[in-house]
Amino acid sequence: MDASVPAIVINRLPLYLRALDLMVENDQRLTSSQELAEWLGISSAQIRKDLSHFGEFGKQGTGYEVPFLRDQLRSILNVDQLWDMAVVGAGALGHALVNYGGFAHRSFRVRAVFDVDPDKIGQSINGMAIESQTVMVERLQTMEIKIALLAVPVRAAQHVADLLVKGGVRAILSYAPITITVPNGIQLAYIDPVVALQSMTYYLTPVVT
Amino acid sequence: MDASVPAIVINRLPLYLRALDLMVENDQRLTSSQELAEWLGISSAQIRKDLSHFGEFGKQGTGYEVPFLRDQLRSILNVDQLWDMAVVGAGALGHALVNYGGFAHRSFRVRAVFDVDPDKIGQSINGMAIESQTVMVERLQTMEIKIALLAVPVRAAQHVADLLVKGGVRAILSYAPITITVPNGIQLAYIDPVVALQSMTYYLTPVVT
DNA sequence: TAGATTGTTAATCGATTAACAATC
DNA sequence: TAGATTGTTAATCGATTAACAATC
Structure with a gap:
């Protein structure tokens, strides 16, 4: 196993x-x-090389036992446990995230939802009451939530991210299309559909009008 | 400008x-x-090198004129036009995508929504009627839609992707957490929050119980 | 002019892959 | 045993960056 x-x-x-x-x-x-390589569209050498960073998981002549390799990967990625998450921002996107059925089977679950809008606070999504952002820092600490999904408007994103860090969150997945700054050691990733789309339109012929 | x-x-x-x-x-x-490099967390040399693939956009000693460089990038990425998109799948995610306010200002707009559920067909989201997937191929062709957002369940994703290609769609952004196969020349990108989350948990200390 | 910043070159760095001994 | 596939090495490939002449 490599140092890094x-x-x-x-x-x-x-x-x-x-x-x-x-x-x-x-x-x-x-x-x-x-087989994995063909399915994923990469080279088999790359897969073997990648796995070799963590140990030896296969048998020559045979390949990999599927359940075993899956468990090993889960362990490596620390997803052999269930991670509690908070969703911040209870707009259309926040709703979709709270209702998303794809988390549970893959080691994540939403345990709290926050918003600033007084009209939304107290309403419930998927059986969970929307809580006020004013209690967020405290609630995150109490619930020991380490992961947050950021679904607030651009103008609020950096401020909310600061609050999340204050509350002890250590990984933020931001849906706000803006660069966010976090302290060293805090994990940060972005999902911006427009960025993905704009990379694709580069390869498309523009519509002639 | 490079060939590729x-x-x-x-x-x-x-x-x-x-x-x-x-x-x-x-x-x-x-x-x-x-300045761009600091904001984005990459090196300034990389930004200059990247831009140099397409031309010379700056002035020595001065830098780049912001509106000019923005227009150039828009032109390069083919987002100096508005692209019509279809959303397939009118669940929570599909709803959020249709209602997403971030597309319009960045060259995209949703013009059609499709689903298979008879209960949903005819209902409207954001003023747009949900149409049946049975008319999708024809509608895509008529409307000349070249981009689709795929928000259907995993089990339907490959089949729907095939239909989209049949309908003339040339770029697919899939939210289904599964590898999809498309013909050469069709652009394909994925958004899977769990993949992003699982990369981050690697760096987090597991919760000790 | 002096200071600043570009665009580009060449060197460095890192990632991918071809190839194969080991071995199941 | 014969065939298949791993894990690993070394070579190749490609991306990043340091440095600087050009010049605004």
Whole structure:
């Protein structure tokens, strides 16, 4: 095991895990670096190299036992436990996140929702009451929530991120299309559909009018 | 201008554009590769190198004129036009996408929503009637929609993607956490919050129980 | 002019892959 | 045993960055 595994490798592991989860569902017992590679559209050598950062998980001539490799990846990624999350911002996006059915089976669950709008506070989403942002820092600490989904408007994003860190949150997934600054050691990732779309339109022929 | 610009460069351009959009909003007239670099957390040399693939946009000693560089990037990315999009899947996520206010100002708009659920068809979201997936291929062709947001369950994702391609869609942004196969030349990107979260939990200390 | 910043080159750094001995 | 596939090495490939002449 390396002292430090490149981030680009870490970013691929969840994709391997996702593929293995699917195989487990289909009761597939064995796989190979080649099969995974074809499915994911990368090279088999890369998969073997990536895994070799963490140990030896396969058998020559046979490949990998699917449930075993899945468990190993879960352990490496620290998703062999259930992580509690907070959602901040109870707009359309916040609602969709709270109702998203894809978290539970993949080691995450939303345990709290916060907003600043007095009309929204007290209403419930998916059986969970929307709480005021004024109590957020305290609630995050009490609940020991370490992960937050940031679904507030751009103008509020940096301020809310500061509050999250104050509350002890250590990983933020921001849906606000703006660069956020966090202290060292706090994990930060972005989801911005427009960024993804604009990379694709580069390759599209513009519409001629 | 290169024959082929690396994809990794293309993927950064929308981030530059996003930063410039913010500067324009703040009436900032000039910027430099160094300022952009600090804001985005990358090196100034990388920004200059990336831009150099497409031309010379700055002035020595002065930097870049913000509105000019923004327009150039828009043109390069083909987002100096408004792209019509279809949303497939009118669940919580589909609703959030149709209602998302962040598209309009950044060159995209949702013009059609499709679902298979008879109870949903005919209902309207944001003033737009949900249409049946049975008419989707035809409608996509008629409306000349080239971009689709895929917000259907995993089990339907590949089939719906096939239909989208049949309908003439050339770029798909999929929210379904599964690998999709599309013909050569069709652009495909994924948004999976769990993949982003699982990369972050790698760096978090597991909760000790 | 003096200071600042670009665009570009060449060096460095890091990631990917081809190839194969080991071995199941 | 014969065939298959791993884990690993070394070579290749590509991306990043330091440095600086050009010049605004």
